Amino acid sequence: MQKTYDPRAIEQSIYQEWENRGWFAPAGEGSPYCILLPPPNVTGTLHMGHAFQDTLMDTLVRYHRMCGDNTLWQGGTDHAGIATQMVVERQLAREGRSRHELGREVFLEKVWEWREQSGHQIQQQMRRLGTSVDWSRERFTMDEGLSRAVTEVFVRLYDEGLIYRGKRLVNWDPVLHTAVSDLEVLSEEEQGKLWHMRYPLADGSGHLVVATTRPETMLGDTAVAVHPQDERYRHLIGREVELPLTGRRIPVIADDYVDPEFGSGCVKITPAHDFNDYAVGSRHDLPMINLFTIDARLNDEAPEAYRGLDRYEARERIVADLDAQGLLERVDDHKLMVPRGDRSGAVIEPFLTDQWYVKVGPLAGPAIQAVEDGRIRFVPENWSKTYFEWMRNIEDWCISRQIWWGHRIPAWYDDAGNLYVARDEDEARRKYHLQEDVRLTQDPDVLDTWFSSALWPFSTLGWPDKIPELDTFYPTSVLVTGFDIIFFWVARMIMMGLKFMDDVPFREVYVTGLIRDAEGQKMSKSKGNVLDPIDLIDGITLDDLLAKRTHGLMQPQMEKRIAKATKKQFPDGIPAFGTDALRFTLAALATSGRDIKFDLGRIEGYRNFCNKLWNAARYVLMNTEGQDTGLDGGEHAYSLADRWIRSRLQTVIHDTRRHLDTYRFDLAARALYDFTWHDYCDWYLELSKPVLTGEASSEAARRGTRHTLVQVLETLLRLLHPIMPFITEAIWRQVAPLAGSEGETVMHRPYPTPDQAQQDAEAEREIEWVKQFILGMRRIRAEMDIPPGRPVPVVLSQWSANDQARLEANRGFIDFLGKPESITWLEPGGEEPESALALVGEMRLLIPLAGLIDKDAEITRLEKEVAKAQKNLDQCRGRLDNPSFVERAPAQVVDKERARVAELTASLRELEGQLEKIRRL
Template identity: 85%
Template sequence: MTTPTEKHHIIRPFRPHPDTGTMDKTYDPHAIEQAIYQEWEGRGWFAPAGEGTPYCIMLPPPNVTGTLHMGHAFQDTLMDTLIRYHRMRGDNTLWQGGTDHAGIATQMVVERQLARDGQSRHDLGREAFLDKVWEWRDHSGNQIQQQLRRLGTSIDWHRERFTMDAGLSRAVTEVFVRLYEEGLIYRGKRLVNWDPVLHTAVSDLEVISEEEQGKLWHLRYPLSDGSGHLVVATTRPETMLGDTAVAVNPEDERYRHLIGKTVTLPLTGREIPVIADDYVDPEFGSGCVKITPAHDFNDYAVGSRHHLPMINIFTVDARINDAAPEAYRGLDRFDARRQVIADLEAQGLLERIDDHKLMVPRGDRSGAVIEPFLTDQWYVKAAPLAEPAIRAVEDGRIRFVPENWSKTYFEWMRNIEDWCISRQIWWGHRIPAWYDEAGNIYVGEDEAAVRRKHRLGDEVRLTQDPDVLDTWFSSALWPFSTLGWPEQTPELKTFYPTAVLVTGFDIIFFWVARMIMMGLKFMDDVPFREVYVTGLIRDAEGQKMSKSKGNVLDPIDLIDGISLEDLLAKRTTGLMQPQMEKRIAQATKKQFPDGIPAFGTDALRFTLAALASSGRDIKFDLGRIEGYRNFCNKLWNAARYVLMNTEGQDTGLCGGPVELSLADRWITSRLQDTIAETHRQLGEYRFDLAAKALYEFTWYDYCDWYLELCKPVLTGEDSSEAARRGTRRTLVQVLETLLRLMHPVMPFITEAIWRQVAPLAGVTGDTLMHRPYPVVDDALKDASAEQEIEWVKTFILGMRRIRAEMDISPGKPLPVLLDNWKPEDQARFAANQGFIRFLAKPESVQWLEGTEAPESAMTLVGEMRLLIPLAGLIDKDAEIARLEKEIAKVQKNLTLCEGKLANAGFVERAPAEVVAKERERVAEMGTTLRELEAQLEKIRRL
């Protein structure tokens, strides 16, 4: 296992302000975040602790070559929220971290470095090359771990693992040997995705298929009896050199009489049969399909059913091999394509060529077109492992959230094929198999174990298989190998099965399903109880983020900020085509004309949590993170206000009498509702709804209302010391509880503020992260206080709305007339007129009894009508002119938008999101127009 880097072993306790110990006037995330994190990590506060219920999350191991991207930031924020939440609830909590050795990606990094020095891995040899890879990993392969720290992740770094460390390597070997001995691993010749540049098999996840413009060639295959020809269509004419049949649908009347006959394969002279198979679609092309079993996955299945020969015509670098006619041998596949077409045309066997769009598979690392390739590989028999894995989800031992993803899981698992686990590279877990000179296979932990088991003397020469295991093989063992398996460690006993896996839908099969299969096989239990499947992070327009579109966001840039100049330099590396660089530069300048401002970690985390709706893709837009940066400012300023009114004051800790105001009882009751809602939503993985509850309580209830409602008590001449003491105590206790409630989502700002507030609330401790998470206290719920304050708020908001509508100065006292009132309205006003007079500033209040009110602006407080006579308050002519001007402006914009939507071309061609947004604008402007016109009519009647 690795240990924390030297950079983080010095403990530097965070101090709020180096000189005064008080909070800075302005919220500056950079002044607090890294100092706080270094103290958390340096003091070992992320380690499991306590006797509570075990709770463990496995970090999906990022590639050792990787850097933090928005998908990482999103999922890691959600995982850290859960970890911090359960840690504060008293659970024995472990977030197990680590990195994946990323076989192909890492090997490519080091090979590129060698190439700059004019060397290749073959110049060094296998052992020396692997030494170079380890050297790179030790010096450069930890960037993403440092970036994860910037994100605030509370991973137990002392337990960090690496898929190539000694312990995990032992686990990989153990699993391979046991599966082989049980007949669940075998070596066989089958069709695989082959990268002709990297010279290795690759998984489906490493193949990116995108639509490209191509051709569809229609070729004539002469019937061997000379009675005519069949026309076949293909997008890869060079593969015809490996054809072993022509297939037709058995129900196709056009060709039924030809089934069993043969055609003469052009350019080769080979006779191949006409076969019948339901795979053929009679409606596609001519209804005849060339079958090349060694170079197409569908053809491979047809060939297997009909026991056709499988002729591989390619070398490992996709050149034509000796199985093809001599004229084509050694040609690159695309050169061979041109030659084949020319030769067919010369022989009159080219029917026609059509333009054709097709999906072209390319390797995600090399960019090369992937070839289906027949080769010897190692496989896991998947079906026997899949059966118990299917049952584990069916019987509820594993639950998918959202549940609909279980359908995707079942679809994959019930149609599972054997898993190709070998790769033809050097970096990775070398397959523990040896061959003697006769080709016999021996599998064991090492060569010595093989010789002992099979009683092979030194005279028997053994050669180890050169291949390594697919990276997904080692990561499939992650939930138990990282905890010490095959040793029965205390950690394994305590934390397996883990609680929840947070992952993207794109690797449900590649990783999630394989962890379930391996966990059930080797631990006899599921690896996790729940799988929370997240959506993808997309840009503000809903497009997938990609470097070629110039819409990728780097989480660290959002945290630290970046100038436009630096952003352009980062995105246009000089390695791309000039046209692509120009397009990316234009997109970047349009989106970020002033660069990206620094938002800080907490604003980013809160944004991601607030966007995490159940399983849906997420549109990330800078407007949201800017809003949550303002939210951080709001919380910071609220805390400063609390400290200014409580530091050096009696906050109810000295035993003196305490009197709670209606506002004190209301905010404390609302806090209980927020605590309950946050627990409920986090328990259901609705991070968005938990964030909404926290935001609304903090911004509206605590900051906008309570901090204002407490001012008459704190500053009023009629307030008793007991009442002031009660309000001070409520201020600090509610804030301290709120900081604990928010900490899992926004850890840095809450920790910094808490260290200032905690002593005033009578709370001790070194860190907020080890304080108990708030729980509901039913004794503090006060329905009558909540109803009373809602009445007060409605009264105050009614007056504020009339001021805003009529453009009346906020400081101008207003006469208030109250009509259709009940005795309880009078009682509420009498009890709370201190709040109302302080916040709404009524000049006078008159309770009407059957008196006809003058022309007034009106709002409702329950059933009571709140009226403000407008005569003398406004300049009627000026207000009419202002409203007419505003109406004309809105009407003009509305007409433009309606015209755009009436244009069929715009509606058909514009992206759906743009059209929907335009329709929303029309609806909003229509509402605004109606309100302005009603207001104008009211003013004219004065």
């Protein structure tokens, strides 16, 4: 092994061998275990959310593979209709061309070319993360097999009356000219205006005041609504108002939707341009007037003076005209949530168009039942409530998109507008008995990418063909996903799986939290707090990090703010931590269902953990290579330390398996960390030294310790491998021959199972006594500033015969690690010298301080420490006693200050206790 742990020297070469050897393919003889990779966008790059979920999935896959299950991690990518089309259109724009100039067929050829050349970046980044996806089975939502599955599902649902075409309100992107899903709409609070307008009563008896944040939509009003119990307006229900600027009259209607306490209690109803108004309009059978073109300009439904104007130009002119006619009562500043397309950044318009829909009511019932009766289990369970709430109020699903890249809808129209749905045009002619001279034109729309993703659990396994993989791995075992797509993806997969496979698509849904920065804020480019997993693995200079974080941010003040924050947080850039440290950090942070605060301090600590493991392995190899490790028989004499570490190993095996089986990655990581760092490295390796080097040790004892060193380390590497695959593989290949473990890779070795025969409670109790003895000596040295290597006299008081026996049996360990100058047993009733004290069970361990320290110098040092701690404590308390600070500072800053007060108070108490002890000498 290399002297220094360098992840760059091992990771990529190991992964290349894993993949080239085909070691990720299903091979176990046990029960089938399958995880589906939530398909990342083909345009995507690895972000912290991906890294988090991929780490957890790979941990499960490697764990079950080692448990002997027939394990498949089915991977693939999503064609990402809108995102991919935008990428290629931008490339064409740089060349001075557009998709419309090329035509649909040539444009799609360009998209496929881009996908082959540039659309594989995220898969390469996943390899850097160590993911053991079976790449030989990788699927793409636009490949031939999945495209056939999409068409098959569409036609079957249409033939059953579960897909229809209708005119309804959708989210419309006026830049991309397509409907978009709710997930593709980002709503953020922005500063706007609230315009209060007067609508005259038709009989001239007065007016009603309505308020709107979008005055341009008033031209499409078809009613004014009031609450049926509002005494102010009950007498007006059924009467009419003059709709300003239009020459139309509209009714006053009553509807419970209206909040009489908000504004004037009168609400303008524009059914074609607001989702709530659409519902009101449907209940009252109101006309629906669509005012906009596909690019959000006013169409011929608007009065002539406003036709052709952009919506915001129309807004200005309408407000001016209302003001000129005395119909603008007032304008207020108003903060509102503005919906923008996540791709275009354009303000989304509710838009009335003809779209294709899935009638989901008949599909939702069985999907609800599957979770209610336990065939599907959410982890944590509380997410099932979110699922039920949405499913029980589900609306029909808009599945059509007005773009070119995607699965084209298998529907054709004749010149009279008649509709024919079939798998292809030839089938349409046969199915509907059409003559050859009937000209058919295919629907230009494509399907929403979530439609093909809904089929992912069975389409990736070969459906509609009946192949062995489909029978073997469906239903899949667990879906690992974020809470934000329970509606968009999880629910739809359940509905489609039950419909077409007559079974649930997965048995469990493990819902992860959201990765946030160290302050708990959501990571976003505009905040400049996004972390790239590859940067954490490889490291990045400050200059490169600054360029990355400010790239494409046009506002100079934003670039300046992000640059300042970056320099403060990473003055020297980000060091290379390696993949295993990143993965272990993510696993350790994976508390059940909670959002994750990602702090670089944690990953730095786990990088040190990797170093600790590497150095421990070097120690083991140096003391066992070329030595007798008991593989060829021979007498073994296990020391107390050997028996103890073997016993502790059985506990950590049991705990780790239990935690992984219940998706408590954080508890598994903690158990492995504590055992590796504290039990094995800090204690057992040190306790092995007097056995290996002591003159009194027998060869059988040395053989027993060497055997234990390699066996425990080899087992530990198998325990750690699912979370930390690279470092464990590299070390295991060195250690395995010494431990008698066969095979070419640790990933195909069995995951450890506990051996009750090696549980040794007495050894654990006795080593705990030894540890307390040694730790007591070390604590006194540290508190009294005595050099660690300086021998000190030890006086033992209030001891028992058991204490004497334990000291005699373990004197070699205590002399080696504690370095006592002498050990004196104080007779019962004897006077204790003025000493520093530590407890070992009920026995008192005393170290007389006379002659060990410079009393005056130590008092001076401690007085300075006490004064410094008191000053810091007073400053923190002063801030917390300031009401202005507590009220105005962010909650996390105040909490941090309170935690600091608690730390300083405890530290001050300890220093004062030490000072008092020294003064008594």
